[in-house]
Amino acid sequence: MGSNSLHVLKGINFSVEEGELVAIMGSSGSGKSTLLNILGMLDVLDEGSYTLDGVPIKNLNETKAAQYRNKFLGFVFQSFNLINYKSAMENVALPLYYQKVGRKERQEKALKYLEQVGLREWADHLPSELSGGQKQRVAIARAMAAEPKVLLADEPTGALDSTTSYEVMDLIQKINDAGNTILIVTHEPDIADMCKRIVHLKDGVIVEDKKITQVRASQYV
Amino acid sequence: MLNRDRWREILEVLTTNWFRTVLTAFGVFWGILILIILLAAGKGLENGIRANFGSIATNTVFMWSQSTSMEYKGLPKGRRFNFKLEDVTAIRREVGNLRFVSPRNQLGGFNGANNVVRGIKTGAFNVYGDYPDIINQDPMSITSGRFINHLDIDEKRKVAIIGEGVRSSLYEMGEEVVGTYIKIQGVNFTVIGTYKKNSNNGNAEEAQKEIYVPFTSFAQAFNQGDNVGWMAITAKDGSSITQLKEQVFEVVRENRKIHPQDLRAIGHFDLYEEFSRVVSLFGAMRWIAYFVGILVLLSGVIGVSNIMLIVVKERTKEIGIRRALGEDPWSIRLQILMESVFLTIISGMAGISFGALVIYLINYVLDANGPVEMFANPSVSLGVVLIALLILIISGLLAGFIPAQSAIKVRPIEALRAE
Numbered sequence: 001m002g003s004n005s006l007h008v009l010k011g012i013n014f015s016v017e018e019g020e021l022v023a024i025m026g027s028s029g030s031g032k033s034t035l036l037n038i039l040g041m042l043d044v045l046d047e048g049s050y051t052l053d054g055v056p057i058k059n060l061n062e063t064k065a066a067q068y069r070n071k072f073l074g075f076v077f078q079s080f081n082l083i084n085y086k087s088a089m090e091n092v093a094l095p096l097y098y099q100k101v102g103r104k105e106r107q108e109k110a111l112k113y114l115e116q117v118g119l120r121e122w123a124d125h126l127p128s129e130l131s132g133g134q135k136q137r138v139a140i141a142r143a144m145a146a147e148p149k150v151l152l153a154d155e156p157t158g159a160l161d162s163t164t165s166y167e168v169m170d171l172i173q174k175i176n177d178a179g180n181t182i183l184i185v186t187h188e189p190d191i192a193d194m195c196k197r198i199v200h201l202k203d204g205v206i207v208e209d210k211k212i213t214q215v216r217a218s219q220y221v
Numbered sequence: 222m223l224n225r226d227r228w229r230e231i232l233e234v235l236t237t238n239w240f241r242t243v244l245t246a247f248g249v250f251w252g253i254l255i256l257i258i259l260l261a262a263g264k265g266l267e268n269g270i271r272a273n274f275g276s277i278a279t280n281t282v283f284m285w286s287q288s289t290s291m292e293y294k295g296l297p298k299g300r301r302f303n304f305k306l307e308d309v310t311a312i313r314r315e316v317g318n319l320r321f322v323s324p325r326n327q328l329g330g331f332n333g334a335n336n337v338v339r340g341i342k343t344g345a346f347n348v349y350g351d352y353p354d355i356i357n358q359d360p361m362s363i364t365s366g367r368f369i370n371h372l373d374i375d376e377k378r379k380v381a382i383i384g385e386g387v388r389s390s391l392y393e394m395g396e397e398v399v400g401t402y403i404k405i406q407g408v409n410f411t412v413i414g415t416y417k418k419n420s421n422n423g424n425a426e427e428a429q430k431e432i433y434v435p436f437t438s439f440a441q442a443f444n445q446g447d448n449v450g451w452m453a454i455t456a457k458d459g460s461s462i463t464q465l466k467e468q469v470f471e472v473v474r475e476n477r478k479i480h481p482q483d484l485r486a487i488g489h490f491d492l493y494e495e496f497s498r499v500v501s502l503f504g505a506m507r508w509i510a511y512f513v514g515i516l517v518l519l520s521g522v523i524g525v526s527n528i529m530l531i532v533v534k535e536r537t538k539e540i541g542i543r544r545a546l547g548e549d550p551w552s553i554r555l556q557i558l559m560e561s562v563f564l565t566i567i568s569g570m571a572g573i574s575f576g577a578l579v580i581y582l583i584n585y586v587l588d589a590n591g592p593v594e595m596f597a598n599p600s601v602s603l604g605v606v607l608i609a610l611l612i613l614i615i616s617g618l619l620a621g622f623i624p625a626q627s628a629i630k631v632r633p634i635e636a637l638r639a640e
Binding site: 037043070073077081142146 | 224225226539541542543544546547549550551552632633634
């Protein structure tokens with residue numbers, strides 16, 4: 001946290017429609033993670049505006065930001081970020097817990113989402129007992145559990161081998177097919193090709209923003 | 222606030238590193254143990270000293286006459302005078318809130334000549350002329366027969382109650398005492414009872430060698446007229462004799478024609494004042510116990526705070542995840558505070574329990590080996606335990622406060638980056 005300021009994003013203007021599956025690409029240092037963090041309300045913007053589902057996101061205190069994150073956003077991280085002393089089901093139920101959903105309903109919902117990612121039988125397992133792909137699927141189930149407006153994935157396949165990556169992408173595509181808006185940060189072209197739109201960032205500006213024909217991941221699985 | 226998930230998490234965090242948790246808990250355990258034992262020891266000393274005061278009514282002042290030191294109403298200074306029975310009635314009439322006013326006359330005394338004879342045995346004893354009330358001010362247990370009653374007073378019966386010490390010097394072992402006669406300075410008295418005093422301080426031996434006879438019979442037999450040697454005056458519970466004694470003295474000065482400013486004419490011993498002085502000493506001891514105990518506890522609390530800081534540091538990433546998932550910062554703060562309070566209370570309760578065990582063992586040893594001078598029945602009351610619990614909760618909150626702040630000060634993005 002140096003005192004020197006560094007402009008990472010230098011004038012980015014783009015909007016995402018409901019139901020889109022957008023890949024944000026760029027080499028490291030291009031500002032793609034910063035963009036995602038701002039979209040995820042984990043980081044704050046210095047200038048400009050950000051509107052999510054018609055709600056201007058600005059001047060948030062931590063409590064408010066936490067509420068918005070919980071209600072609007074689902075996160076999927078490269079390193080899965082599961083809480084390692086909680087079982088798969090408890091991990092998935094976590095966002096619902098913060099919404100103060102009752103215990104029973106929480107568990108039912110968590111099981112439902114685990115079922116969707118095909119891990120119902122693994123509900124009672126700890127993250128340490130799951131493979132990388134399974135962990136990421138639990139993380140996706142967790143991101144979906146709160147039924148967010150947008151799913152933000154930061155290199156979701158970065159720590160996975162290609163077969164597992166395609167499995168995860170297959171899952172993400174299915175979730176998108178169900179009408180969910182998803183943003184994926186990636187530097188792998190094959191992963192980006194499985195999205196419906198690619199945004200290229202370079203040195204903090206958008207150099208390319210194109211709609212593409214989606215490559216279905218299911219053909220590789 | 223206190224649901225199952227929170228408890229699971231608290232237990233999870235505290236059991237991940239047992240050794241560390243136990244070491245941390247030991248600091249608090251030790252602090253509260255010291256506090257409890259110090260308080261119990263203070264209480265033991267207090268009980269011991271209170272027992273030394275015996276069951277003597279402590280709200281009592283003893284007064285006797287000396288010589289006047291000022292001229293008054295034409296009477297010279299240096300005049301000797303005696304209290305009279307009418308003073309007793311006047312005190313009873315004019316001073317409120319008094320429980321007992323017992324006049325007393327006395328024969329014999331320390332190192333006195335032999336004054337009591339029975340057959341061929343003789344002895345030197347204190348002989349008191351008393352009213353029945355005195356048994357409430359200077360309690361004794363009647364071991365056989367009875368104490369003086371009002372009929373004895375009214376009919377001036379020549380009866381006597383003797384101490385166990387008197388009995389052993391004037392009687393054979395196992396001899397029947399009640400109904401026999403003893404001769405006190407040439408006057409025969411019927412023995413109607415024996416007593417034993419429970420005090421265990423220096424004059425325990427002396428206290429068993431006294432003879433009580435009715436005040437009126439004493440006055441008649443030994444030519445005291447209506448003179449009163451001294452008085453034992455006890456105030457009612459709830460009012461202090463130290464405040465009432467001046468009124469009593471005023472009444473007596475008025476009656477005996479003593480100058481109102483003559484402070485030396487009436488001698489007195491204020492048991493309550495002495496007792497209060499000792500009681501305030503107990504208060505000071507309690508403060509010292511709290512002071513030392515809390516300081517020791519404080520170092521334990523700092524240990525807890527330290528460990529909680531480390532726990533927060535270790536869990537930075539987890540906290541970041543949880544905040545990314547939308548957990549309220551207050552909820553995180555609460556979690557850390559609860560972990561800290563929980564750890565403090567658990568270890569504190571262990572300290573209290575262990576302290577109780579130590580106290581129990583001390584009591585057990587004391588019971589087994591008989592009483593010890595100035596120390597009896599160390600204990601802590603439920604109130605003290607509740608205070609200790611309150612101290613624990615407050616210190617747990619204090620210990621958790623800084624770590625909880627540091628937990629939410631980290632921005633979620635930085636917490637997520639932590640590895």
